[in-house]
Amino acid sequence: MTFTTLFIDLDDTIYPPEKGVWDAIGEKINKYMETRVGIDASEVPVLRENLYRTYGTTLRGLMLTRGIDPADYLEFVHDIPLREFLHPTPELRALLERYPLRKIILTNADRNHALRVLNILELNGIFEQIIDIMDMLPYCKPLPEAFQKALEKAGNLRAEECIYLDDNVANLRTAKELGFYTIHVYPEKNCTDCHAHIPYLQYLPQVLDPLLKEVNRS
Structure with a gap:
């Protein structure tokens, strides 16, 4: 199976949880x-x-x-002063641009909050789609129905062709059960059944590069 799409959670995944x-x-x-x-x-x-x-x-x-x-x-x-917490991350933009995979935000927040976060981080244009809580209603992560709706809205994708990154263990477990390749993004490794773990999104190449290389060989 060839991976085509990165689904990435927003809050505490795109930026470190210690940002507050x-x-x-x-x-x-x-x-x-x-x-x-x-x-x-x-x-x-x-x-x-x-x-x-x-x-x-x-x-x-x-x-x-x-x-x-x-x-x-x-x-x-979501009416909070985001610029007091977040700042541009040009190195993260450069990292994500390295990968030709589709990139989609999948969040239990709303689209406006996601756009504000991405704008402050200067990640505009990196993600071709934002699938937010309003798109998933009446469900939400970690319910399997929420992930199914996300796959449909992304173009009727199969979970097996998608990589999912999140800080939330419950969300990752559901995604794995559905067939996603799961990467836990959190300073502490506390997801024992996820496929992989990185402390911050900036460490993504440590997992993604060998994974994609292995897939290309098979």
Whole structure:
């Protein structure tokens, strides 16, 4: 099987988790649950964790249990000063441009947030497609239906021709079960059943170069 496509997660994968973006988004999620949904602040952390574990994302959980408007939620929680956290990464752009594979962002965030992140990192034009949470509704990662919708929207691809990169272990496990080649991108190696691990996206050649060379030989 020849690999044709790289699916890459956005937050905490395109940039390192220690940048603090997700912490800032998390604070906004808590504030949304308190101010927009009317949940007591003392109850938010436990409820948010339960929604995440039960439904895949807090957003999907709030949609199914509280009937919230996803567009309102996404606009609220992504309203953070991204330029305080992220900066251009020309070396990452050069690295990704080395590979002739299709490159697609697959994110549980929305398209506007993804575009803002890519613009600040100066990765505009690298990714031919952004498949966001609105494209996957009523599902989300790590649900297998979300990945199936992503494959369809990318042109009815087969999972076996795709490489998937993410920091989230649950997402990677689902992708692997469906047939994706999975690369865990996280400072700590804690995905024991992923195909490969790198601490940051800048280390991608260590895995991708030998993988593509092996495929070309077979």
